[in-house]
Amino acid sequence: MISAIGNNVPESFLSLSQSKTGIGKINHLTTRYKDEFLAGEIKLSNEALADLVKDNNPALNRNSYIAMLAAKEAVINSGIDTNDGLRTGVISSTTVAGMSKTELYYKEMFEKDDHLNVLDTHDCGDSTERIADYLGNVDYVTTISTACSSAANAIMLGCRMIKHGQLDRVVVGGVDALSKFTFNGFNTLMILDREWCKPFDENRKGLNLGEGAAFVVIEGENALNLRKGKALAEVIGYANANDAYHQTASSPEGYGATLAIQQALAMSGLNPSQIDYINMHGTGTPNNDLSESFATKVIFGNQVPKFSSTKAFTGHTLAAAASIEAVISVLSLQNSMIFPNLNFTTPITETGLVPETTLVHTPLNTILSNSFGFGGNCSSLIFKKA
Amino acid sequence: MTKAYINGIGCISPQNSIDSEWFFDSINPAKGDYFDALEPSYKEFIAPNLLRRMGRAIKMGVAAGNIAIQQAGIEKVDAIITGTGLGCFEDSERFLLAILNNDEQFLTPTSFIQSTHNTVGSQIALIMKCHDYNYTYVHRGFSFESTLQDALMLFEEGKETILVGGIEEHTPNFVVLNRRAHKFQETGTTPIWKSTTPGIQMSEGTAFFVLNKAKTDKSLASIDGIQTLYKPKTSADILNKLNGFLKQHNLTLADIDVTLMGFSDDVNFDAKLQELLPSIQKESVAACYKHVCGEYHTASAFAMWTAIKLIEKQKLPKVLAISDKEPSQIKHVLIINQYLGINYSFTLLSQC
Numbered sequence: 099m100i101s102a103i104g105n106n107v108p109e110s111f112l113s114l115s116q117s118k119t120g121i122g123k124i125n126h127l128t129t130r131y132k133d134e135f136l137a138g139e140i141k142l143s144n145e146a147l148a149d150l151v152k153d154n155n156p157a158l159n160r161n162s163y164i165a166m167l168a169a170k171e172a173v174i175n176s177g178i179d180t181n182d183g184l185r186t187g188v189i190s191s192t193t194v195a196g197m198s199k200t201e202l203y204y205k206e207m208f209e210k211d212d213h214l215n216v217l218d219t220h221d222c223g224d225s226t227e228r229i230a231d232y233l234g235n236v237d238y239v240t241t242i243s244t245a246c247s248s249a250a251n252a253i254m255l256g257c258r259m260i261k262h263g264q265l266d267r268v269v270v271g272g273v274d275a276l277s278k279f280t281f282n283g284f285n286t287l288m289i290l291d292r293e294w295c296k297p298f299d300e301n302r303k304g305l306n307l308g309e310g311a312a313f314v315v316i317e318g319e320n321a322l323n324l325r326k327g328k329a330l331a332e333v334i335g336y337a338n339a340n341d342a343y344h345q346t347a348s349s350p351e352g353y354g355a356t357l358a359i360q361q362a363l364a365m366s367g368l369n370p371s372q373i374d375y376i377n378m379h380g381t382g383t384p385n386n387d388l389s390e391s392f393a394t395k396v397i398f399g400n401q402v403p404k405f406s407s408t409k410a411f412t413g414h415t416l417a418a419a420a421s422i423e424a425v426i427s428v429l430s431l432q433n434s435m436i437f438p439n440l441n442f443t444t445p446i447t448e449t450g451l452v453p454e455t456t457l458v459h460t461p462l463n464t465i466l467s468n469s470f471g472f473g474g475n476c477s478s479l480i481f482k483k484a
Numbered sequence: 485m486t487k488a489y490i491n492g493i494g495c496i497s498p499q500n501s502i503d504s505e506w507f508f509d510s511i512n513p514a515k516g517d518y519f520d521a522l523e524p525s526y527k528e529f530i531a532p533n534l535l536r537r538m539g540r541a542i543k544m545g546v547a548a549g550n551i552a553i554q555q556a557g558i559e560k561v562d563a564i565i566t567g568t569g570l571g572c573f574e575d576s577e578r579f580l581l582a583i584l585n586n587d588e589q590f591l592t593p594t595s596f597i598q599s600t601h602n603t604v605g606s607q608i609a610l611i612m613k614c615h616d617y618n619y620t621y622v623h624r625g626f627s628f629e630s631t632l633q634d635a636l637m638l639f640e641e642g643k644e645t646i647l648v649g650g651i652e653e654h655t656p657n658f659v660v661l662n663r664r665a666h667k668f669q670e671t672g673t674t675p676i677w678k679s680t681t682p683g684i685q686m687s688e689g690t691a692f693f694v695l696n697k698a699k700t701d702k703s704l705a706s707i708d709g710i711q712t713l714y715k716p717k718t719s720a721d722i723l724n725k726l727n728g729f730l731k732q733h734n735l736t737l738a739d740i741d742v743t744l745m746g747f748s749d750d751v752n753f754d755a756k757l758q759e760l761l762p763s764i765q766k767e768s769v770a771a772c773y774k775h776v777c778g779e780y781h782t783a784s785a786f787a788m789w790t791a792i793k794l795i796e797k798q799k800l801p802k803v804l805a806i807s808d809k810e811p812s813q814i815k816h817v818l819i820i821n822q823y824l825g826i827n828y829s830f831t832l833l834s835q836c
Contacts, residue, residue: 223624241623243601283596473606
């Protein structure tokens with residue numbers, strides 16, 4: 099995993115356990131608003147990323163660099179060997195793909211030939227194929243784009259393909275590099291906070307954008323046993339539903355979110371009371387947090403589990419958000435820690451829900467993780483300690 | 485092995501495919517080195533208040549989806565799965581140029597909102613009030629293939645009716661830039677399967693299909709299997725994988741009445757298919773489609789529409805045929821698609 103809170107998992111864990119946000123002044127993105135807004139940038143330039151990837155192919159862009167780094171870390175950490183003859187897949191996800199580079203050269207390309215190769219790396223499939231080639235011996239690739247729930251859907255598809263016997267293991271996740279395109283898009287929608295975002299706070303103003311990539315290796319039981327490996331966590335529930343309310347806004351009552359959580363719970367066989375912690379979508383926008391709070395109350399009634407949004411650490415990393423939060427959930431399970439919902443002071447009047455605001459040490463067995471996106475796309479995942 | 489029965493189809497392409505009577509009788513040639521989709525009057529498919537704001541990809545997608553749903557005679561689906569390589573490119577480009585031309589000022593959100601790749605799938609969900617499974621695949625020449633793979637799994641998981649579709653649009657600027665990058669060539673006198681020069685004819689279009697888990701009296705054909713192949717090294721690898729794929733369905737190449745091959749007119753991308761052609765022709769009847777629909781990420785959706793039409797009409801139109809050999813019947817149709825010589829796929833369809 100790579101994001102504003104660290105270039106790898108150990109660095110990210112350190113930031114999380116020290117309640118240290120990665121969101122700050124904009125340094126790498128070129129925008130006229132760089133002094134007016136904050137963002138969760140990865141603290142490395144493209145040149146520094148290229149050095150880490152050890153590839154100076156000019157066709158690579160920020161999206162590919164960070165995807166390759168995070169996917170490689172996941173594979174090394176898992177201990178799998180993609181050369182052992184088992185079927186390996188890469189399922190990635192991204193919303194704007196190569197846009198961070200396209201936007202630099204789009205107009206120039208009409209006059210000069212120097213950067214026409216940007217056309218080859220603009221699309222969403224590019225970074226996925228870069229990952230596959232970087233890892234080597236990959237049998238299956240595909241890419242999902244369902245806005246901010248993308249990586250949750252990649253994780254879900256990976257689990258299903260293993261269940262259906264189509265793959266033995268799969269590297270799943272998401273990636274989005276910060277771009278002027280998304281920054282201005284969210285700014286135009288007037289859902290960016292100029293200060294640090296305050297998920298689930300009555301006075302929340304909006305989100306901080308972030309960037310990042312995170313991948314997890316999911317193995318079927320057979321593949322895991324064959325190499326006598328040990329899993330970090332198990333995916334025991336997942337669901338995708340659609341709010342079908344508005345292209346960008348969530349329904350006030352959180353209907354799609356409620357469906358996704360209900361269906362994921364049903365698959366896991368757990369009662370709501372058996373969920374130990376919820377890693378919320380919690381972007382910090384007035385609309386999302388209210389809608390998600392209502393959905394939470396519908397499912398959990400007056401017994402809402404401990405919950406927090408970790409977006410005040412990383413910023414909203416769009417397609418990568420769900421896989422970054424999957425890694426954070428695994429860290430929570432492994433270390434018996436709930437990472438805090440930073441910047442919270444006042445509960446939302448309508449729901450009164452209060453997130454965890456300091457680091458909590460508590461045994462955790464099950465975690466629900468939510469991710470919702472434009473187009474009413476709602477996905478929920480349930481992780482269990484292995 | 486689970487099959488999917490096709491109960492409704494809708495297709496917008498450079499040809500008159502939106503007319504259910506059209507069967508390759510009149511062909512619109514490429515506009516030199518590219519094709520534009522032949523767009524219908526959308527008023528009969530989309531409500532005017534929605535139509536006003538929609539980008540072209542959304543209009544083409546929603547209209548083709550609507551036609552497929554009408555033909556299937558259904559009101560609801562259990563899942564909506566779309567595939568697109570570049571998504572709503574027109575809206576993406578419009579928002580990008582607004583940012584660049586006005587130094588990030590005076591922007592309005594509409595084109596940003598619509599630029600998201602899953603816009604078509606979610607617009608259809610909004611119109612149909614479909615709260616169920618909604619996915620969008622965006623992987624180059626696997627975008628549409630992934631929708632079929634997913635649908636076949638969903639049927640095993642209990643879903644009954646699924647809408648799948650491939651969507652692609654280009655813009656005049658994008659055509660200009662790709663031409664500047666020497667990606668195109670004009671159609672020449674050499675048949676598309678024998679190209680000796682690089683360059684494709686870029687195109688666009690949408691094709692949607694209502695799939696059903698069970699056969700009904702509306703069923704036009706069945707999808708028996710789908711497999712993708714990432715960067716096969718040689719044409720022998722492809723043939724090997726193809727034989728294995730057919731074997732899973734208790735078939736051999738000799739059982740395939742028509743094989744639709746994704747020649748794109750670019751000799752570099754087509755090289756392996758050119759090598760494969762004699763092996764195909766020995767056992768089956770080979771045909772091609774990209775001289776009719778052009779090349780785009782989801783051209784395989786047009787190929788599937790074509791395969792269904794061949795099965796329905798029990799005839800291989802001359803314009804698609806590679807040789808004079810005519811199929812005696814059309815029971816099994818195989819699509820071998822390729823994109824950039826990197827993404828290959830096999831799709832097997834049968835009469836039902």
